[in-house]
Amino acid sequence: MMYTKSISSVLKELQTTEHGLRQEKAEERIKKYGYNELEEGKRISVLTIFLSQFKDFLMVILMIAVIVSLLIGETADAVVISIILFASGVLGFVQEYRAEKSLEMLKKMSSPKAKVLRDGTEKIIDTGELVPGDVILLEVGDKVPADCRIIKSYNLSIDESVLTGESVSVTKTSETLTEKLPLAERKNLVFSGTIVTFGRGMCVVYATGMNTEFGKIAKMLQSVKKEMTPLQKNLEGVGKVLGVSALIICSLVAVLGILRGHEPLEMFIWGVSLAVAAVPEALPAVVTITLALGVQKMVKRNAIIRKLPAVETLGCTTVICSDKTGTLTKNEMTVKKIFFNDQIIEVSGVGYIPKGDFYVEKKEIDRKNLELIGRISALCNDAKLVHEKDYTVIGDPTEGALLVLAEKIGMQKSDLEERFPRKDELTFTSERKMMSVLNDMIYSKGAPETILENCSYIYDNGIREITETDKKKILEINETFASEGLRVLALAYKEGGILEEKDLVFASLTAMLDPPREEVREAIKICELSGIKVIMITGDHKLTAKAIANELGIFEEGDIILTGRELDELSDSEFEKIVENVKV
Structure with missing residues (x-):
């Protein structure tokens, strides 16, 4: 298992170095391993x-x-x-x-490329020419072309939703892992077909084509007996x-x-x-x-x-097992709630469309009062919001949600950066769990616990010292948001010309969710009326999965949520006893 081996052991096993393969060696390995492509079944004439x-x-x-x-x-x-x-x-x-x-x-519409080290120099090649032992370079926006072990990670985050269903990007590391872990927790590996949302990295290819995790799925599908x-x-x-x-x-x-x-x-x-x-x-x-x-x-x-005949077969369906991310939901993180100025503010709007209003106890409030939140959200951010036919985000979906929030408030990232260019930054890492930038002042975002540890003040209709009571209340609200299936980030700031993460002013909690598609609830109702049972499959945390399933009308009291580990531990007979009640 590559994730339990040290980098040096992996390189030795693959007979390569951090400088990559020689071109002649790569050509030899193509003959041995074949092209980095998923095999198709026998072509029908x-x-x-x-x-x-x-x-x-x-x-x-x-x-x-x-x-x-x-x-x-x-x-x-x-x-x-x-x-x-x-x-x-x-x-x-x-x-x-x-x-x-x-x-x-x-299939012909895409012709992907990969940045690879060959003969010690950087080259752009077709992903089909990659072989085990190749060293590749990844950066934001790249689609991972093969299964790889990470050699170096510079704040590398990967969107693995296409493989695991987890809508939140996974922070990757080059460290060796020791215990046996499920696929979604192998944080020193990157997998074919997933997307780089943040940072960059250097990785060595260990599996291509049908030997990748996607290849294994394709192989299973090809071996299914036709009925x-x-x-x-x-x-x-x-x-x-x-x-x-x-x-x-x-x-x-x-x-x-x-x-x-x-x-x-x-x-x-x-x-x-x-x-x-x-x-x-x-x-x-x-x-x-x-x-x-x-x-x-x-x-x-x-x-x-x-x-x-497949059309008629659809009419005979009795159970639909549906992926959550991108199918039941939009795969577009959206800020739904804000805790600011000792108030919980609800935010309307869905997806990456920067349109929405702000409410406290169902009464609309003036968005100008939230400009501080908008400024932090836009400037402490490396993502980009792109509007062509639709609104899309280049970068981390969580940062994309904050950008959309800023635009709903009326703050444009491009305008703010022109007025207040970035002078310095401390990037997010899995160890620090926060990110800070220096523009006209210091802006920070990160895990609520980490941000609070670095705060000496709080914005509460003005700046005052933060108390233990304040911190306890903030953490309780954080827990409440999390129990509703929301992902929570804290925002903070500080005046000053030197970037340091201490004595910050706590500004707010922002709670976000990958929202359900508008048409899904009605579709699920139609399925139920037609006698079709809908089961949601996701890589999300159990609480998040339950909240989404509740909102969609899939989960009811008495139904069962089964995690991957729990499923692995069940025997076939035990699973048969509960399967009728499993909804997530």
Whole structure:
């Protein structure tokens, strides 16, 4: 396990150094390990896609009916059935072929690059050319191209929500970890597909392609046994019943006719004609057209359906296990509450849209009274709020939430930085748990306990000395916010021209949340009315998960929240006993 090994041991095992691989060595390793890509299943040819439309039992019966109709001289019947067969096959083929092409285009849209050390110099290469032993450099905004062990971390934070579901960025370290840990707690590793939100780092690649954590998931998905959909099973059943029934009835008719004195050949023709008439030729076409209409509706909702019967399968769903971050929620941290001037202030608005109002006990207050909070939030911040089609954040989502708060108050980061440029800074680290900058004065933010340790004063309608009673009250409010599933940061400031983190003035607590999507509550209600159970899956803390599940209407009194560790400790029989009550 790479996270339990020292940096020197990892480099030795991978036969590399901090200066990276030689180019010749990297080329040799590509031959040994292959390209850093997820393997695709066997590519399906156009002919295979077309022929697969005629595999259903009912379609086979119709093809037999065509052959028999030709043999007995019923050419018109054979032509009509053939046209229906062909039309049904073409309709299904066109839909599946378009879906395959759409997925191929999506894959080609991105051509990621990686910054790597080769021959001791920095180079930009395609991520597909990375091999175990390569040393890569990461900075804000980069997508991690492979699974790596961190060699050096300069306040490196990673958004691992795509892998773990945890919406808060994880602060990374280069230190060796000793105990056995779940994936989300291996803080000296970075994983393929995750995003750098803060700081920078140097890492050595130890797994690429299908050997990465994402590759393992892809491998499991590829090994899943393909099963027939409920519709396919039903149609096959109908086909078999019709086929067997037609054979039995036609045989009886033929035998009875012969017993009554008719010629055997004449009765055979009658029997076959009856069998052909008994087969519902239009059924495959009706089913295909109906499913194709369903696919078109799904396309309008931005969903690509590969196989037509998958539309009907969705209608048979009884349980939906949904990821929280980015699916049930926006994956956009938003400040919901502020404790300032001995008041709890509620903030309206969702996501990164910088529009919202401020309320105390449901009465709107003047945002000008919060300019101090806006100034600290904007200046003690390394993120950027970008507005193109939508509002997005470059950098840490938590800092993004503070930027949005500042803009709601009416403070623009660019304007403030132009007036009060940054002169010095003390960056956030997992040890210090706070960040401070020097502009026109000192501005700080960080964990409430850490900020309070460095505060001698408090802003309470003016600056006064902070008391133990003040600190106790602030920590109690912090606990209350945390129990509601909110992530809390404290803000502080101090006048002065030298950057030092002591004798600060406590300003406020800011409590933020990754807000639920507006449409989710209604969707969950519709699922429940349809008899579908919704289970939320997340990497968040238990309290945060419970708060979100409560807000969405997923969790009720008596339901169970199961953590990853608790799940690992349960036997299959123990899990079966409680699974019906597990909602998170």
